[in-house]
Amino acid sequence: MFHAITRGSVKLVERYLPDPYIFVLLLTIVAALAAMLVEQQSPMQIIQIWGDGFWGLLSFTMQMLLVLLTGHMLASTPPIRRLLTRLARLARGAGSAIILVSVVALAASWINWGFGLVIGALFAKELARQVRVDYRLLVASAYSGFLVWHGGLSGSVPLTIATEGHFSQDQIGIIPTSDTIFALFNVAIVIALFVAVPLVNRLMLPRPEESVYVDPALLAEEDEAESTNDRPADKLENSRLLALVIGLAGLAYMFHYFVISSGTLNLNIINFSFLMLAGLLHGTPRHFLHSLNQAIRGGAGIVIQFPFYAGIMAIMIESGLAATLSEWIVSLATDKTLAFWTFMSAGLVNIFVPSGGGQWAVQSPVVIASAQALGADMPRAAMAVAWGDGWTNMLQPFWALPVLAIAGLKAKDIMGYCLIQLFVSGVIISLGLTFL
Structure with a gap:
């Protein structure tokens, strides 16, 4: 029965889900x-x-493009590729490959969402080189790990309300991460998803005659052309000293940022860290630039589609439509059910406003006022917005673009499997927010 449901979901999405560019139009x-x-x-x-x-999202678009590029460049360095290859050898068959990529993607996304997207996709490619497994489900399993990001260390909503001077401080004060990310209800949801997501992905594994395989040769990285040292310019391009000096300078800055200044994770420091480490581990500027040329080919979707999403966000926010939708759904709530209805409204708004920080800016006035009026738990209500934002990413292909670019697939290839995860995770998160 589960296979029948999965097949129906996959066929539905393959037939009716258009290319992400058509979807955004x-x-x-x-x-x-x-x-x-x-x-x-x-x-x-x-x-x-x-x-x-x-x-309105130009800087964010550049940040997201750099997440894709720097993550791909770092993962293509010899040490990281060796690590991914060794991890992939742990898979003894198709089922274990699906579980392994799910767990790795979940863990990486909990640490940092950008890191999780890139590592999950690249690890899926490495597994496909070594194991005969349905490539669509393998990549979908990598993307499904993204479900936990907003309940993890890089969740924009819990980090925002834990930061001194945030825009709602006069209403709710500072809410520490011990009440949000590390609260019992949130930790329980994360643990439940770490168990359920890999198992559901494994259950969706199609029969061999229904599987879609990929030729490992098609996933091989393009060989770099032989380098020469005939010209002074060639010597600079192949200089290990030049790469070492810049890489060590980057490491010094990262040490000062994290250790001396007690800096927190954000997109800029993640991209900076990935870029510096990639330059250092590639060894020479020439190898570094070769990896850039490979990585940049998959960035077209991000460049052209994110401005359209910025336009949609402007319509939703400036017209008042996002607030109206939130108010309508939250008006159905009591103090016990506010988290559930907030979660549902956030999931709906996320389809049009796929940005955690942007969504909190839109919904926080409604959620804060409702929680205060009903006497509901404020940290739980805030996390309901966070989880709703992450939940419908299994339906909205916005965040799948970096994964698809790396894997070389279309949205319709993976979203049927993600639709099953949407329903399963929705039940788990709703129960956790309401009853724990």
């Missing part, structure tokens, strides 16, 4: 029509909001 139209109907905005007002907001 359709979402733009849906958001615009909803804003006009619900918020009584004129077509020209919506078009102006959309156009003004179209470039």
Whole structure:
């Protein structure tokens, strides 16, 4: 029965889920029509909001592109590739490969979401080189690890409200991570997902005659052209000393940032760390640039689609539609069920506003006011927004773009499996937020 449900989900998505670029165009139209109907905005007002907001995520787009590039470059260094190869050898068959990639992706995403996306995808490719396993499910399993990111160390909502001077401090004060990330209910949800996600992925493994395999030769990295030292420029490109000096300078900065200044993880420091480590571990500028040329080929989707998502976010936020949706769903709640309805509303809003920090900015006024009026647990309500944001990433292909770029697949290839994880994880998270 489970295989039948999975096959139906995969066929449904393969038939009806368009390319992510078409998906974002359709979402733009849906958001615009909803804003006009619900918020009584004129077509020209919506078009102006959309156009003004179209470039609102330029810095974030560059950050996300660098997550893809620097993560790919770091993972392609000889030491990391050897480590991934050794880990892949632990897989004795298709089933163990699915479980292994799920656990690695979950652990990496809990540490940092960008790290998890890249490592999961690259590890899936390495497993596919060594084990005969359905490649679609293997990559979907890598992406499913992304479910836990907002309940982990890089969760933008819990980190925001734990930071001195955050925009809601006058209403809720500082909420430490001991009440959010490390609270019993959140830890229990994370542990439950660490058990359920690999098992569900394993149960979805199709029969051999239904599986889609990939030729390992197609996943091989392109060999680097032979280098020469005929010119002074060649000597610079092959200089280990030059790479070492810059790499050690980067390590010195990272030591000062984390140890001396007690800095926290964020996108910029993650990208900086990956970039410096990649330069150091590749050994020479020439090897480093070769890995960049390989990595950059998969970044087209991010570059062209993220501005459209910025436009959708502008429509949702500036028109008031996101707040209206949140208010409508949260109005159904009591003090006991506020977390559940907040989770559901956050999942819906995330389809149109796929940004954890941006979503908290949109929903926090509604959630904070509702929690205070009902006497509900504020940290739990905030984490409900966080989990809702992470939950429907199994339906929204926005964050799958880096994974798909690395793996060389289309969204329709993996989202059918992710749809099953959407339903299973939704039950687990809802129960944890409501009853623990």
